[in-house]
Amino acid sequence: MADDLIIVGAGGFGRETVDVVEAINAAAAVPSWHLLGLVDDALTESNARRLRARGLRHLGSLEDLLALEARPRYVVGIGSPLVRRRIAERLDAAGFSAVTLTHPQATIGSEVTIGSGTVVCAGARVTTNIRLGKHVHLNPNATVGHDTVLGDFVSMNPASSVSGDCVVEDEVLIGVGGVVLNQLTVGAAAVIGGSACVVRDVPPGAVMVGVPARPMEVNL
Numbered sequence: 618m619a620d621d622l623i624i625v626g627a628g629g630f631g632r633e634t635v636d637v638v639e640a641i642n643a644a645a646a647v648p649s650w651h652l653l654g655l656v657d658d659a660l661t662e663s664n665a666r667r668l669r670a671r672g673l674r675h676l677g678s679l680e681d682l683l684a685l686e687a688r689p690r691y692v693v694g695i696g697s698p699l700v701r702r703r704i705a706e707r708l709d710a711a712g713f714s715a716v717t718l719t720h721p722q723a724t725i726g727s728e729v730t731i732g733s734g735t736v737v738c739a740g741a742r743v744t745t746n747i748r749l750g751k752h753v754h755l756n757p758n759a760t761v762g763h764d765t766v767l768g769d770f771v772s773m774n775p776a777s778s779v780s781g782d783c784v785v786e787d788e789v790l791i792g793v794g795g796v797v798l799n800q801l802t803v804g805a806a807a808v809i810g811g812s813a814c815v816v817r818d819v820p821p822g823a824v825m826v827g828v829p830a831r832p833m834e835v836n837l
């Protein structure tokens with residue numbers, strides 16, 4: 618029987634996560650997930666319309682979810698690593714447990730471990746001897762090279778690429794089309810801008826842009 622599932626966040630990635638769930642169900646002989654609906658504290662009118670058009674239910678706020686007696690499985694479909702962490706920590710503390718979702722059109726190679734709460738979208742490529750932490754998002758066409766470790770709550774936006782032998786620490790966000798060259802470490806909570814190419818280790822919390830990537834200038 619399919620397990621009940623709730624997605625937290627009805628924005629872009631939340632609804633892309635619905636696509637992943639639907640594709641997993643369509644590919645299985647028996648559907649794996651029964652999607653109860655989406656939780657969103659600040660549902661916009663346009664996202665409400667998008668949910669209605671797909672026949673998806675808005676189940677209220679995070680507080681409404683926490684107030685349920687039942688404990689459906691969950692996944693957080695929110696792109697911000699920090700927001701994702703805060704929500705996952707509250708839900709885990711309340712006895713919920715996260716699921717791992719991999720789109721059937723992603724490819725996962727050999728000796729790969731994937732943490733709970735991680736969502737792997739269509740076209741993502743994960744090769745060999747790789748560890749993906751908890752609540753990682755691999756957006757469409759993201760690629761992770763051999764022997765690389767992604768920490769918890771890492772977001773790889775569409776078409777971003779981390780090469781072999783890299784360490785990407787917790788809560789890093791790699792923007793659309795961002796590239797990390799091989800054997801580099803990206804420090805915790807760093808942001809790699811869209812289309813940047815990282816060629817040196819990145820300190821924690823840095824925001825890097827350009828080719829080669831340099832710290833973003835802050836105009837005070």
Ligand SMILES: CC(C)(COP(=O)(O)OP(=O)(O)OC[C@H]1O[C@@H](n2cnc3c(N)ncnc32)[C@H](O)[C@@H]1OP(=O)(O)O)[C@@H](O)C(=O)NCCC(=O)NCCS
Pocket residue numbers: 756774775791792793808809810811812813824825826827833
């Ligand atoms: C790097 C980033 C986080 C900076 O965000 P921000 O602080 O809001 O930056 P701003 O938009 O205010 O831009 C500040 C300056 O940096 C420049 N800049 C912003 N992003 C840049 C990037 N990726 N590469 C090069 N320059 C960039 C802007 O042109 C601007 O320069 P200016 O002051 O000379 O005009 C953001 O632009 C980015 O690339 N995010 C990733 C987005 C993404 O992946 N989207 C897909 C979602 S699925």
